[in-house]
Amino acid sequence: MTVYAKVIGTGGYLPAEIKTNEDISRTVDTSDSWIFERTGIKSRRIAAKDETASSMAEIAARQAIKMADINPKDINLIIVATGTPDNIYPSTGCMLQHRLGIKECVAFDIQAACSGSIFGLDMANQYIKSGAAKTVLVVGTEICSRIVDWTDRGTCILFGDGAGAVLLQASDEAGLLSTHIHSDGRFEDLLNCPNPQALGKADTASYIMMKGNEVFKVAVNTLGRIVDETLAANNMQKExxxxxxxxxxxxxxxxxxxxxxxxxxxxxxxxxxxxxxxxSASVLLAFNEAVRDGRIQRGHVVLLEAFGAGFTWGSALIKY
Structure with a gap:
């Protein structure tokens, strides 16, 4: 019997504070129209001072658990994708495990930048298909606002904070049809966020640095290829x-x-x-929103895809 990783619950959380393009234009040389024309962004959410990656992850996770109608103790594995963890260690995954009151469960973080949730889904899929886990929680959670230089017009306009979650469980019904992940470390200089302490530069600020035009070109070509790869692997047509x-x-x-x-x-x-x-939160946040507002319904075939620093990229094809 084929074992699938079936989506049984989704969740999401966005902080209350809204930072608009107009707000940003008061501190850097930009405008609402300039930002929107180039990115499609009008506003973003900013975490409160007392919020962390783990606190936001807990809210999103509890939503997914409630939708799935399971006991948190049924979760065998927690995978948290984040580039903005509460601590270098312990992992945000372990902190989320404690917040959820789960004692007997494996929990860890992965770091694949914006592709983190796709990488998490890939790992969850492998664990469930192999029989190593039955119920897996995948969370993407980020406080990007704290690693953005708010004087850099090229990056501060892009990022926001939030958390998305999905619960997967072993099933004989079609679910996660395939996952595809890739990495290429040649492009470090195009998109990165240094770790000053590890580099012996503890007195240096650490912010996201990006060469936007170059990243754009690679992303478009790479995501085109991942679409072809996913369709071919499943012998499916675009339609x-x-x-x-x-x-x-x-x-x-x-x-x-x-x-x-x-x-x-x-x-x-x-x-x-x-x-x-x-x-890493964006794909799961969007997936959760479309599930909860009724656009994505049971039986629909959904393609999730992402591209991020590393470079990393990947896709997940789901029959919801």
Whole structure:
């Protein structure tokens, strides 16, 4: 019998504070129209001082657990994707495990930048298919606002904070059909965020640094290839995909991927305008939103894809 990782619950959390393009234009040389035309972003959420990656992850996780109607103690594995952990160690995964009151469960973090949730889904899929775990919680959670230089017009306009979660469980019904992940470390200089203490530069500020035009070109080409790879692996045609849930980085990159799939933008889940780029949280936040508002329904085939620093990129094809 084929074992699938079936989605049984989703969750999401966005901080209360909203930072608009107009707010940013008061401190850097930009405007609402300039930002929106180039990115598709109007506003983003900013975490409160007392919020952390683990506190936001807990809220998103509890939503997914409630939807799935399971006891948290049924979870065998917790995978947290984050580039903004509460601590270097212990992991945010372990902290989330404690917050959820789970004692007998494996928990750890992964770091694949904006592709983190896709990498997490890939790992969950392997654990469930192998029989090593039955119920897996995957969370993407980020406080990007704390690693952004708010005087850098090229990056501060892009990022926001939030957390998304998905619960997967072993099932004989089709669920996670395939996952595909890749990495290429040659492009470190195009998108990175240094760790000053580890580099012996503890007195140096650490912010996201990006060469936007170069990243854009690689992302568009790479995501085009991952679409082809996913369809070929499942012997599927473009027309069989009901929904595209992309990483919410840039409206032009998303439009290019939709064009590759010959999909109307009505079939694309977009949260970018009001959330910005929430890095590893964005795909799961968008997926959760479309599930909860009824757009994504049981039986729909959904393609999730992301591209991030590393470079990392990947996709997950789900029959919801």
């Amino acid at each position: 069989e995909i009901d929904w595209l849930v992309p990483h919410q980085a840039n409206s032009r990159i998303i439009a290019a991927t939709a064009k590759k799939l010959k999909m109307s933008m009505d079939q694309v889940v977009l949260t970018l305008e009001e959330q910005g780029n929430t890095s």
